[in-house]
Amino acid sequence: MVRTATGTSLWQLPGIRQLVAVTLLGFVGFAATLSALPWWAAQGGATLTQAGSVTTAMLVATVATQTVVPAMVRRFGSGRSLAAGLLALGLPSPLLALTTDLGPLLVVSAVRGTGFAVLTVVGSTLTFTLAPRGRHGEAAGIYGLAVGLTSVVVVPGAVALAQQAGFWPVALVATLPVLAVPAALRMARGDADQVDPTGPAPRHVRAVLAVALPCLLLLVVTLAGSGLVTFLPIERPLGLLAPAGLLLFGATSAVSRWQVGLLADRVGTRRLLPASAVVTAAGVAGVAGGLHLGLAGLVLPAAAVAGVGYGAVQNLTLVAAFARVDPVDTPTASAVWNLSFDGGTAVGAVAVGALAGWSATGGAAPVGIPVALAACAALVLLAGPLGLVHARTD
Structure with missing residues (x-):
């Protein structure tokens, strides 16, 4: 190589x-x-x-x-x-x-x-x-x-x-x-x-268990991101708020995923992963609050903040997953990471919508999209310590 x-x-x-x-x-x-x-x-x-x-x-x-x-x-x-x-x-x-x-x-x-x-x-x-x-x-x-x-x-x-x-x-x-x-x-x-058919056989179960924690954090964060991307246009179908919010979210996510890699090589994932989860939670919570209060001036910067955390978690969890397995198990770690990303994206669109349409008493109004996004932010915040647990072995 x-x-x-x-x-x-x-x-x-x-x-x-x-x-x-x-x-x-x-x-x-x-x-x-x-x-x-x-x-x-x-x-x-x-x-x-x-x-x-x-x-x-x-x-x-x-x-x-x-x-x-x-x-x-x-x-x-x-x-x-x-x-x-x-x-x-x-x-x-x-x-x-x-x-x-x-x-x-x-x-x-x-x-x-x-x-x-x-x-x-x-x-x-x-x-x-x-x-x-x-x-x-x-x-x-x-x-x-x-x-x-x-x-x-x-x-x-x-x-x-x-x-x-x-x-x-x-x-x-x-x-x-x-x-x-x-x-x-x-x-x-x-x-x-790099494939060597005569080399040691991969240990799939061990590799899956090794990367479970960072990939679980990734799943939770992508669930929240999917909810934001799917339901912001539905909550604000008219005007430029939703397109502008999605553009900011996508742009800051791409730049963050790129730049955080340089930082991860210098300081590792121990502090960066939990901090990135907190940033994501704060951004999603800000979007939820802005939608609830009708404050476009809060929704747009909050969407940008959410994108920063969302992109950073993608990069950091991938690096963390690879750090926990032997080279022969790298494809397995990659598969689990991608399953977590795609699975979180798919589940988020369904789960956030189901929660938004849920009524606690059956006859009352549904909880709504802002409350569902706030719940996503809380879930990401709760999952943040998973990054710390993993990082002790980095």
């Missing part, structure tokens, strides 16, 4: 540059359909629930496939596995533009979800295997920035493109992961492919 001096930029490593290129192309393909495909399904007469199910189908397939990606990597190597995932994510995408019927859209979304699972697990694993010792936080930050930028730019851009020019251009953008296949195969021939 290529090693660099501590002060040398990681961008000088060919593997890091290839990883960023693959990540950008792969996540652009994923993000292009994240909001635009439900819109496309609705154009064909799908209800709101049915339209949302195309995303659900993709994420269910993603979570299910993530459990087997470590075995896939061990058998075929990281680069070849990544190439197969990119093909599964990108190749079926043009089929989405052929119909608005829900059945075919669900099938294609599920197939694409299997490819996205490989991209997420292998991509985060490579931040560890490609980076020099002591610079895993920085590498995870670069990877996180590439992921975050696609969400900030491509998700709203694809919706605008679909509404103005039709869904065909969006479907073509969603095929971009295919262009990353050559880079993935070059990584298979280089030092990114």
Whole structure:
């Protein structure tokens, strides 16, 4: 594996540059359909629930496939596995533009979800295997920035493109992961492919237990973030408050996930993880309070604060998880981390909505979205000490 001096930029490593290129192309393909495909399904007469199910189908397939990606990597190597995932994510995408019927859209979304699972697990694993010792936080930050930028730019851009020019251009953008296949195969021939079939066997159960605490904290934080992203536009459907809040949340999350990696390499996760959880809780609580009081001047800065903590927790929990396992178990740690992230995102959209619509007496008004978000903030605050418990072994 290529090693660099501590002060040398990681961008000088060919593997890091290839990883960023693959990540950008792969996540652009994923993000292009994240909001635009439900819109496309609705154009064909799908209800709101049915339209949302195309995303659900993709994420269910993603979570299910993530459990087997470590075995896939061990058998075929990281680069070849990544190439197969990119093909599964990108190749079926043009089929989405052929119909608005829900059945075919669900099938294609599920197939694409299997490819996205490989991209997420292998991509985060490579931040560890490609980076020099002591610079895993920085590498995870670069990877996180590439992921975050696609969400900030491509998700709203694809919706605008679909509404103005039709869904065909969006479907073509969603095929971009295919262009990353050559880079993935070059990584298979280089030092990114660390698989040794004759080496020690991974200890999956032990690895899962080792990373359970930081990944549980990640799940709770992503649950809260998912609730904010899903229900801020529903609580404030008119005006610019919700779009501006989501833009601030996404932008600060991407920058924080990038920059906190440099700090993590210097001081570790012991203080940073609990502090990041507190920042997230404060931001989500601020959004809840601003919505309850009708104060846009509180909602916007609070959304930015929530994004800072949200992005930091993503980076720090990934670094913490990798620090707790042997190199042979890195794909398993990556799979558990991604399962926690995607699982928290999926559960948050459902659980926060259920709580917001719940009525304590049955006849009274529901508790509402601000109260549900406040409960999320409290949950994140309670989970914050999990970062301290983990960090004692760093």
